[in-house]
Amino acid sequence: MVGNWFHQAANFATTWLPLAFFGILVITAYLLWKTVGMMPRIRPTHMDAGAKSQVTWSDVAGVEEVRAELMEVVDFLKDPKRYHRLGAKVPKGLLLYGPPGTGKTLLAKAVANESGAHFYSASASSFVEMFAGLGAARIRKLFLEARKNAPAIVFIDELDAVGAQRTGHGFNREQDQTLNQLLVELDGFEGAEQVVVMGASNRIQDLDPALLRPGRFDRQMLVPPPDLAGREAILGVHTRSKPLAADVDLKQVARQTSGLTGAELANICNEAAIFAGRRREAYVTRPDFDNAIERVVAGLQQKKVLTDKERRILAYHEGGHALMAHLMGQVSELQKVTIVSRGEALGYTLHLPEEDRYLHTKEELVDWMVVTLAGRAAEEVVFGRVTNGAANDLEKVTSIARSMVFEWGMAESVTSRTMRADNYALSEETKRLRDSEQSLLTDGAYTEALRLLKKHRVPLDRIASALLEKETLVRDEVMAILSDVEPESSASETVGVPRVVAARAD
Ligand code: ADP
Ligand code: MG
Numbered sequence: 399m400v401g402n403w404f405h406q407a408a409n410f411a412t413t414w415l416p417l418a419f420f421g422i423l424v425i426t427a428y429l430l431w432k433t434v435g436m437m438p439r440i441r442p443t444h445m446d447a448g449a450k451s452q453v454t455w456s457d458v459a460g461v462e463e464v465r466a467e468l469m470e471v472v473d474f475l476k477d478p479k480r481y482h483r484l485g486a487k488v489p490k491g492l493l494l495y496g497p498p499g500t501g502k503t504l505l506a507k508a509v510a511n512e513s514g515a516h517f518y519s520a521s522a523s524s525f526v527e528m529f530a531g532l533g534a535a536r537i538r539k540l541f542l543e544a545r546k547n548a549p550a551i552v553f554i555d556e557l558d559a560v561g562a563q564r565t566g567h568g569f570n571r572e573q574d575q576t577l578n579q580l581l582v583e584l585d586g587f588e589g590a591e592q593v594v595v596m597g598a599s600n601r602i603q604d605l606d607p608a609l610l611r612p613g614r615f616d617r618q619m620l621v622p623p624p625d626l627a628g629r630e631a632i633l634g635v636h637t638r639s640k641p642l643a644a645d646v647d648l649k650q651v652a653r654q655t656s657g658l659t660g661a662e663l664a665n666i667c668n669e670a671a672i673f674a675g676r677r678r679e680a681y682v683t684r685p686d687f688d689n690a691i692e693r694v695v696a697g698l699q700q701k702k703v704l705t706d707k708e709r710r711i712l713a714y715h716e717g718g719h720a721l722m723a724h725l726m727g728q729v730s731e732l733q734k735v736t737i738v739s740r741g742e743a744l745g746y747t748l749h750l751p752e753e754d755r756y757l758h759t760k761e762e763l764v765d766w767m768v769v770t771l772a773g774r775a776a777e778e779v780v781f782g783r784v785t786n787g788a789a790n791d792l793e794k795v796t797s798i799a800r801s802m803v804f805e806w807g808m809a810e811s812v813t814s815r816t817m818r819a820d821n822y823a824l825s826e827e828t829k830r831l832r833d834s835e836q837s838l839l840t841d842g843a844y845t846e847a848l849r850l851l852k853k854h855r856v857p858l859d860r861i862a863s864a865l866l867e868k869e870t871l872v873r874d875e876v877m878a879i880l881s882d883v884e885p886e887s888s889a890s891e892t893v894g895v896p897r898v899v900a901a902r903a904d
């Protein structure tokens with residue numbers, strides 16, 4: 399009996415154990431294979447495979463210029479033949495850039511929806527943590543699908559994640575591969591194909607320049623933070639479905655939220671509704687909005703919401719630049735003046751195009767310095783002291799003054815030779831002379847700015863209060879405000895006007 403039992407058991411073991419062992423092996427191998435095969439799917443890529451978005455133009459407010467430009471793209475995707483017949487080259491690579499929360503992703507979704515095109519989107523930030531080669535493969539697949547299903551839009555959000563400049567640390571091979579694949583795809587299709595590539599980025603200055611070359615993301619559109627009217631419109635969008643009490647004035651809310659983006663305004667509207675709900679109210683009231691603003695602003699750490707005093711200073715600073723541009727006969731080159739801050743630096747942008755420099759006379763350059771210093775001068779004239787808001791202006795003026803003295807022979811005492819250090823060894827004496835010549839130029843320009851602003855104090859007040867009221871003034875508005883003010887300088891009427899491309903807080 400015992401032997402028989404033992405025999406049976408042994409028999410069982412020799413027959414089944416190897417089989418069971420083999421089975422476990424097969425199952426393990428299968429599971430392993432499956433896990434590896436699944437890996438790419440572990441991290442989602444937010445790819446909407448040709449899905450249609452629900453966002454419409456009416457959901458986007460306060461960014462009219464960009465919206466108008468994007469409507470053209472939509473128009474093209476709807477009726478490309480009309481453009482081809484006219485021989486028009488079609489926009490291919492569009493880049494939306496601007497601070498986070500200004501509505502870039504929202505705009506892309508609206509384009510997708512309104513054009514009726516297939517929309518392929520991926521967030522580049524999701525590629526970053528992927529396994530080697532996977533980001534590149536995703537990009538390839540994205541474009542393949544889009545081409546197959548044209549007309550289509552490929553939207554790559556958060557482009558900074560793969561498009562950051564290949565400098566220093568933080569850049570790895572994976573990002574490199576992904577970026578290269580993206581460049582290949584951008585180059586690899588003709589305008590005749592009805593595929594438009596859109597990208598979005600928070601920091602265009604950090605993007606790899608290869609991405610911005612002609613034929614790639616060569617149409618770049620700034621999506622700025624909204625101005626007063628823009629904020630009011632955005633608040634309108636986000637309170638559309640919320641019952642508001644009679645005491646709520648969206649214009650007033652817009653005034654209290656200078657510097658905030660669309661995303662933050664949307665957040666405020668939502669918080670206000672939550673406050674009202676908590677009180678079991680049927681309507682959202684003005685105190686709800688006040689509480690919501692307080693909460694949202696407190697939650698933004700580095701973000702600066704300007705106080706009334708700061709807004710006034712900024713209005714005079716920017717107004718000073720604009721008035722001076724007019725006095726120096728350069729206002730035709732001014733596109734707009736704004737006190738809406740962009741990023742951390744407040745200030746005004748004057749461009750002196752590099753390639754035109756040799757055309758400038760000394761007088762023009764001095765005028766340009768006067769305009770650039772007029773922001774700080776206005777602060778001094780009006781408030782009796784200056785802020786650190788002019789650092790950028792000072793830098794620019796210093797660098798022009800240095801070039802004038804060192805390179806262009808425009809110093810008062812040394813006019814016939816340059817004083818470049820690499821030309822010959824400078825004596826201590828020459829160095830000192832050079833420095834004092836440079837200060838002579840900049841101090842002279844600043845004194846002139848002070849004098850002119852004191853003389854034209856009334857129009858300065860006018861333009862500052864217009865800025866406080868509207869936050870952004872376009873050129874025609876500036877000209878209307880200053881129509882009775884005669885320009886002071888005629889230097890810039892000659893060749894090569896130093897161009898004031900835009901006056902803006904940037
Ligand atoms: P970005 O991509 O520029 O960082 P988003 O498009 O993701 O910003 O904006 C986030 C949210 O903020 C949007 O879904 C929308 O609710 C709101 N928002 C931002 N900008 C606007 C705008 N211009 N108009 C209306 N809503 C906006
Ligand atoms: Mg976005």
Ligand code: ZN
Binds near residue numbers: 715745770787
């Ligand atoms: Zn300035």
